[in-house]
Amino acid sequence: MTDYIRKILDARVYDVAVESPLDPMPRLSARLKRPVLLKREDLQAVFSFKLRGAYNKMSGLSPEQLARGIVCASAGNHAQGVALGAQRLKARAVIVMPRTTPAIKVDACRARGAEVVLHGDTFDEALEEARRREAADGMTFLHPFDDPDVIAGQGTIGMEIMSRHPAPIEAIFVPIGGGGLAAGIATFVKYLRPQTKVFGVEPDDAACMKAALDANEPVTLPSVGLFAEGVAVRRAGDETFRLCRQHLDGVVTVDTDAMCAAVKDIFDDTRAVSEPSGALALAGAKLWAAQNGGTGTLVAVSSGANLNFDRLRHIAERAEIGEQREVLLGVTIPEKPGAYRAFIAALGPRAITEFNYRHAEGAQAHIFVGVNLPGGVPEKHELIAALSGSGYGVQDLSDNEMAKVHIRYMVGGRASGLPDERLYRFQFPERPGALMKFLDRLGEDFDITLFHYRNHGADYGRVLAGISVPEAERARFDAAIEALGYPCVDETGNPAYRLFLGNGTAA
Incomplete structure (x- = not known):
């Protein structure tokens, strides 16, 4: 250990690196009821500690x-x-x-x-x-992690954490790919403050260090997930394993949704956008805090911010689920006029984040719905119990990977027997009660045959609705929509609708 401490103290990193700040995370700290600090390695010249x-x-x-x-x-x-x-x-x-x-x-x-x-x-x-x-x-x-000089260079982060925060730290959380960062930080921290815990954090589908520690030797994983490509390593290094086995207090594993939620936490508190592996340590810190309680200070290393912009779509979709503040449900309702409104009423005042529905032949319809849950997991159980008690068939799809990635976008298709269907694109005000106002205005005279909505974080919601409007009722329907006051575009003639959802073919 003494040799590594000397190497870390003598490391030549500041020709190219800066001593990154240790930033407080006030919003997350308030939620966890303990101080949380973020070591900002995303601020380096290459946006990473490497x-x-x-x-x-x-x-x-x-x-x-x-x-x-x-x-x-x-x-x-x-x-x-x-x-x-x-x-x-x-x-x-x-x-x-x-x-x-x-x-x-x-x-x-x-x-x-x-x-x-x-x-x-x-x-x-x-x-x-x-x-x-x-x-x-x-x-x-030049090995990316399994080299003493590389490990020592990364260990300077541990040195900086100790110098910037002389007060007690309960635990430090470090992302692990091959283990160089965790080995360097843990070696220095344990030498200076052995009472401070140091945990490695890995994705649950790329946990090579956890596998090595469990087997008491490095092992090669058959495959690894690529969502957090910065830590997608199948085998930990021999030297990094030796040091991590000696100095780490354990390894925490997290899933994709937890990483997405941590990306959002970092943005909320710092306005910085982290890559998934960069937010990995914070995701681990949150999970550990939830499982262990306490009030001591936690530090997480934000290791990188090299994120392709188009990946933000997926991260934003999964962040609320990762925070367990959104539930995705598959719900079976009667296929009859008024059933749609009754179901919305059963959800109560909760904000709907997503709604996918298409008319189906038969007595039952199936809805894919997302609901915001300020109360977290207890509120989810309460909602599911209430819906089940009202006679609805309910399945929790929040942990169903196929449903989250694919099925939510594939609900629907063509529906026969709808000669009077018209398709409209609406802008709803993004506030609770907007959908119920829409349904109240329509009443039970006009049957909804298709509905798609997803919250996009704007001040208005984009809604696509199919409505059965007989020709004789067209004037009354138009008057109801005008009185509603929501911006509306008739898309019945849209070729995409006619090709994929309507009864005809594209013009």
Whole structure:
């Protein structure tokens, strides 16, 4: 341990890194009823902590090694640290990245002059190719985590946490891919303050360090999930395993929804947008706090912010479920006029976040509905019990991955026997009661045959509704819609509707 402490204290990281702040998270702290601090490694020049270990290793290479060039394998953040270090040291860098690496990370490496090779679908496949090039071309291989100098560079984060927060810290949470960051931080923290707990955090579908600790040796996982690609490593390092086994207090695993919720927490408190692996530690801290209670200070390392913008759609969809403040339900209701309104009334004053329905032949209809739950899990159980007690068939789909990713967008299809169906696109005010006002205005004279709504965080909701309007009732229906006052567009002639949902074919 003493050798590593010396290495950490002597690490050359501040040629390229800054001492990142330890920011309070007031909103999350209030919810957890304990102080929560975020170590902001997303503020580094490459938006990740990885430049610390990479540069510390590279700065110790001989001129001959630098002249032969550097090769590495990385899912993105280590690569950017190597690219920056090579640019600073005027060395050639060849970086092998999985084809699944977000474009933002690939482009950032190329912008710093690195030669990027896309190979394989996982980090381990990229690692094999990097090792092959090391042997074939005589380049110096720079491991992303299983190297003492890299571990020492990452350990400077632990040193900074200790110096910036001299008061007691109950626990520090660190994301784990291969384990270099956790090994470095835990080694330093346990040397200086052995009473402070240090936990690694991994996705439950990429928990290579937990598997290694359980087996008492590094093991190779058959596969890993790629949602948090920054930590998608199948096998922990030998040296990182040795240090983590000695110094970590345990490993916490979390699911995709928990990471999405943590991304939202970071945004709410800092206005920063984290990548999934960057929010991993905070997700673990929240889970641990919920399971263990207490009031002591928690620190989570925000390890990176290299996120493709288009991934925000998926993260936003899953964040509320991850916070357990939204429930997704499959509900069976009678297929008859008035049943739709009765079901909405049964939900009470709760805000509806999503509603998917299509008319079906037969006596029963099936609805996919999302409901906001300020009261969390207890309120979910209360709602399901109330609906079941009212005679509705209810299934909780909140943990059903296929339902969340696919089925919610596929509810519906063509429906026969609806000659009077008209399709309208509405803008509802985004407030409780807006849907009930709509139903009250229609009354029971006009049957709803299709309904789709999803909360998008705006001040108005976008609604697509199919309504059975006989020709003789068209004037009365138009008057009811006008009196409602919601902006409305008649989409009955829209070719997309006619092709996928209506009775005819697209014009």
